[in-house]
Amino acid sequence: MKLSMLAAGLLALALGTAAQADEKPVLTVYTYDSFASKWGPGPEVKTAFEKTCGCTLKFVTAGDGAALLSRIRLEGKRTKADVVIGLDTSLTAAARKTGLFADHGPLPKLDMPVTWTDPTFVPFDWGWFAFVYDKAKVKDVPRSFEALAKSNLKIVIEDPRSSTPGLGLLLWVQKLYGDKAGEMWKRLAHNIVTVTPGWDQAYGMFLKGEADMVLSYTTSPAYHINVEHDDSKGAALFDKGNYMEIEVAGKIAGTKHPKLADAFMHFITTEAFQKLIPTTNWMYPVIKLSSPLPKGFAEYRPKISLLYPSAEVPKIKDKALAEWRDALSQ
Structure with missing residues (x-):
């Protein structure tokens, strides 16, 4: 009896050890909601990376890009993230200041409007912000913030405290108007239906007809053209220029899986990852692809x-945030 119990115990121990040996390491990637959604790049990125890494790729979402940084700050060195993907250049200085991110390795030749020199963060897509509209409803498309402010068009925007598009809009107005940015926000206040925490909510309201225009991207109409076969959406190009967004990924310095994290950071700039960006995240890839970009990507390209x-x-x-808050509270 004792011998059989001992044998059973040894067998259980052996099976347990074998099971542990078969367990794959889990690489945890923090990102924003739409990236990991079923229509975003997340599912296909997961499948493609897991084919080569011998690991499980786990996405953890945290709202929009600015909310993502807030979570990382709150968790500090206790964070369970190995990699963060979904910040942009408006947040990288603040992210670097946390001391939580490690520098990346060599990058391939990139194909972007700007030269990339950041030693810590790796770009994974880029685009321009724009007010997206329904062509059937908006006939006189504004080509400036002044024209928008003079109109009766109703817009939905995102909160710059929690959303990277919202912060991009804040910087866009600031870039064009400087010390007079606060005055422009006061002029725009009557156009703003509401301010949402993130892009998902804002675009959803627009699609439901609750606003004439929504702060989104010049590539948003391409989604409707290619996925819905709907050419009814346009993107307003401003004469004085549209603000750019470059989205980035960063490796957490204290990751328990440094080699896997490095492998994922490298994977981001390969064609296997980048070819997914135009038709899932609806942004421009950071490398030149072997196949052409989808229909609609060439139509709305700002001159500035x-x-x-x-x-x-x-x-x-x-x-800039204080002026924005003051203008919209009146």
């Missing part, structure tokens, strides 16, 4: 690209 260097954003953000 606006972008603050990431190091300048913290210097202007607080003042």
